[in-house]
Amino acid sequence: MQTFIENGIILGIKQIMNFKEIIQFAVENNFQELFLTVGSKPSLRIHKEIIEIENLAVLNSVMIENLLLEIISENQLNTIKEKEHLNFHYKISDLCDLKVFISFSKNHSFVKITNLNQSNLNISELNLTEKTNKIIEEKSGLFIISGEKFDGKTSTLRALIEQINKDENKQVICILQDEELIKVHNQNSIIINSTLEEIQSISPDILVIDNLNTIQELIVINELLNEGKKIITSIYAHSVIQTIQNICNIDTILGKKILGQHLKMIINMEVHKSKADQKLYPLSEIFILEQENSKMIQELDYSQIQNHIETGKNQGMHTKKQDITALQNLGLI
DSSP: OOOOEETTEEOOOOOOOOHHHHHHHHTTTOOOEEETTTOOOOEEEEETEEEETTTOOOOOOHHHHHHHHEEEOOOHHHHHHSEEEEEEEETTTTTEEEEEEEEEEOEEEEEEEEEEEEOOOOOOTTOOOOGGGHHHOOOSEEEEESSTTSSSHHHHHHHHHHHHSSSSSSEEEEEESSOOOOOOOSSOOOOOEEEHHHHHHHHEEEESSSSOOOOOHHHHHHHHHHHTTTEEEEESSSSHHHHHHHHHHHHHHHHHHHHHHHEEEEEEEEEEOOOTTOOOOEEEEEOOGGGGGTTHTTTTTTTHHHHHHOOOOGGTTBOOHHHHHHHHHOOOO
């Protein structure tokens, strides 16, 4: 099915009549979220853009109900209306796993469907810097991938684990995530989706956390790092400086201790869509910390940290401005 995007609208599709066809189309377009809401056409979030599906009618509450009745019973729908909202998982065999959020009230009907099976891209397909190999090759230390929502943090974690999994030296890898977005097939290493409570007993060689945000996670990270293990984590932040600030905001003393003693790299990402070829390119800010420079972290000297990034080209550091300049030179901006 051929499609293209113009002015925020997906064009060139036939009239879609049922839930499965809408999902099939969404999967073909590598969607992250599908929205069904009264007064709008069905819309897809593809990376950071919300895009209407052309040729479909503007939805009303009856149309949304009819679509939902393809995946739930009428009794279940009545229960949802009574409670006004519901979260559940739904699997379409050989197509995708979905997380479905339904909100019904007297004033509105709204459905958000999240794709739990987004395309698995490898390191080269993500256009990541060669310095990313440091995360794969190093056997210990703390590595952080930061960015805002839909900037590719989870996709990067998935690609890193896929690459580590190909290594001949098998390892025990624990993954802590809210949803099972990180999946690895044909496992060479032992890869476990674990709870925080299980991680200490398993004592994995590598711990991967998708979205670090609690003091309990920091405590476990500190214990494993002190044992010489490797931690790869993502966290919401729009820069390297904010990444450090957000970790220290969880717990200042423990955050500074972990970062000062164990941090090896922060990659802050921002996905840019080129108007020239409509492809996505990551803009990244890379901070590499050597132990002799750890004092700047322990003192939270942000001006020194930023200067370290801007002048550290020979060590593999760079800023987003340098990536923007490179894309401009290629005619992609």
